[in-house]
Amino acid sequence: MRNTKTLVAGIAGVSMLLLAGCSQGGTGSTSTTTPAAAPAASTTPVAAAPAPFDKPGVKVAIVQQSGQGDYFQQYLNGTKKQAAALGIDLSVFDAQGDNATQATQLDQAIASGVAGIIVRHGFPDTLCPGVNKALKQGIKVVIYDVEIQKCAPDAVQTQQSDAKMASLVLDQMVTDVGTGKDVGYVNVAGIAPLDRRDVVWNQYVSKEKWNQLFYTGTYTNSTATDTAPMVSNALRANPGVAAIYAPYDELTKATLSALEQNPDLKGKVKVYGADISTADIELMTAPDSPWAATGATDPNAIGAAVMRTLALNMAGTVAKGATAEFPPILITQDFLRTKKIRNMVDLRAAEPSLNISDISSANWIPAVTF
Missing domain, CATH: 3.40.50.2300 (Response regulator)
Structure with a gap:
């Protein structure tokens, strides 16, 4: 039931190896994406999902500091696509770069009855109280790119290398x-x-x-x-x-x-x-x-990988305080021009290492590709 195939899993506190990048901005309002709203997964799971994913409609939130800019928009797309593949009911909170608003939205996410939360970017001083509050209430929390280990050591940390x-x-x-x-x-x-x-x-x-x-x-x-x-x-x-x-x-x-x-x-x-x-x-x-x-890195793939990390955490296969780090690649102007790469579709075809669907995965998770 919990036979994972994570390449380097954060089980028992061991660091996990994944992939990531950085960008910004958003809409201020809270929106909900139902499982049907995003594209279907490209990989069919081969095993029955453990609780709580043995039933559809698991509530999860992403609380992001800002959603504006190419990177953050792609990241959220990957998050939504993987959430849909898992049958997750995903709520999106976007603070539009306002730290106080992000702290308030984190409290709102906790109060909404979610079982898991991704906190994406922001500052420890404004986020740690809410993160620890969520953890105390039994909500699984995965952090992306916030140095929060000292004040919230039980949260799972994900970041780019x-x-x-x-x-x-x-x-x-x-x-x-x-x-x-x-x-x-x-x-x-x-x-x-x-x-x-x-x-x-x-x-x-x-x-x-x-x-x-x-x-x-x-x-x-x-x-x-x-x-x-x-x-x-x-x-x-x-x-x-x-x-x-x-x-x-x-x-x-x-x-x-x-x-x-x-x-x-x-x-x-x-x-x-x-x-x-x-x-x-x-x-x-x-x-x-x-x-x-x-x-x-491919921010779509990162958003999906962080969502899978949260799913594994919620299923009980990731230890408290585990860390996942995502390695990048070098992309030069000469490479793009020589390969006639004009967009992300071309780049993914030329650099398959950007697709990390087999990282932070399990045989019950329908991993998505882009």
Whole structure:
């Protein structure tokens, strides 16, 4: 009944290995997606599901800090598709980037009678009271990309391998521009995945003897729009940078926009980012695009994998406090152009490793693909 086939499962507290990325924004209201609302699963389960999934209509909520932006929209699509395949009645709470609202919505989710909750992005100070309240009431909680282990150690933690994501891209940056160069940095402190990437960035700055001329950026419900003028101002003050690292695709988009506002720098600055979407692919492959490389996963697959992790947790096959980490791949502009990749469908066909339907799975879970 509980014969799982997870590749690296978080049973008895052992870390699980999965896959992920980062982005943002949303609708503020609470919506419910019934099982019939999303596409059907691509894989038929071979075993009867354990409780509570032996009956349809299990109530689950996702409480997200923000749902706007390519990555977050794809992530939610994957979450919905996997929930539908499991017969889950999924409620979506979107705080639109407001931390106090996210805390309130977490309380609302708890009060709604759900059996499981995914908490996606946000801040420990505002989320830990609600997470611990849910756990105390017997609600299973899976966290995605929030550093919450210290204040809510019994929650299951999922996150991308941000250190790997950063190192893949920065290794490519070293290859492309070399050591001892003037560089720029676009990031925001206080966001868990961006903080993890920041640690690696600082290691590379020291090791490669890069001279960081500026550090700018902001995280809002319109990150790309709000960050672009900040980067443009930084470029006007520091036109000699050879490369810029912007480790989140909304920040990368802001950087590209800023470079367009500084035409004198055309062809002189390379940009290195994170995450991938059809819109990102179009930006990377556009003529004269400075976006040279990105570290990424398929956010649809991540959303589905986190939902499967919650299902395993609810079925009793994941230990308290287990951690699941999702490894990324490197995607370069040259690769996209050579393979004539124009969208996520093309990319998935060219990079099958992005499909992680066999990770955090079981023979009773109909894993979905994209």
